[in-house]
């Protein structure tokens with residue numbers, strides 16, 4: 058077995074759990090006045106903006122035109138949660154070091170659909186629908202970097218690059 062290639066995960070610097078982040082994302086999503094006036098849909102770059110920054114977590118609004126999506130990525134050791142507030146998103150989850158099919162049975166998330174995850178979670182999120190979509194994301198600790206993964210020719214998922222998140 059080849060060594061699994063994945064970045065080191067920093068020690069937790071937050072008291073938030075995936076469950077508390079889910080509650081946080083749900084709370085912001087329900088407070089439509091906090092995000093509806095901010096909605097923008099842009100191409101080719103997706104629109105995103107922070108809704109809240111605290112000492113140990115942050116909340117983002119992201120929008121997705123049809124066909125827009127992420128690459129396969131993790132959250133640099135942060136835990137997180139996201140919920141769909143407009144349209145529909147598809148989420149695929151992945152296991153670094155394993156052979157995987159990138160689009161095998163993505164999970165469909167309609168408005169109100171929610172996912173929460175720990176610090177080693179690897180996924181991609183895409184708007185495969187025909188309408189613009191938007192989602193509210195909570196992370197703890199606040200995002201500092203995201204690692205992007207790619208499939209090798211043999212289908213194994215490996216680390217591709219690390220990108221700093223602008224503060």
Ligand SMILES: [Fe+2]
Pocket residue numbers: 130131132180
């Ligand atoms: Fe993500």
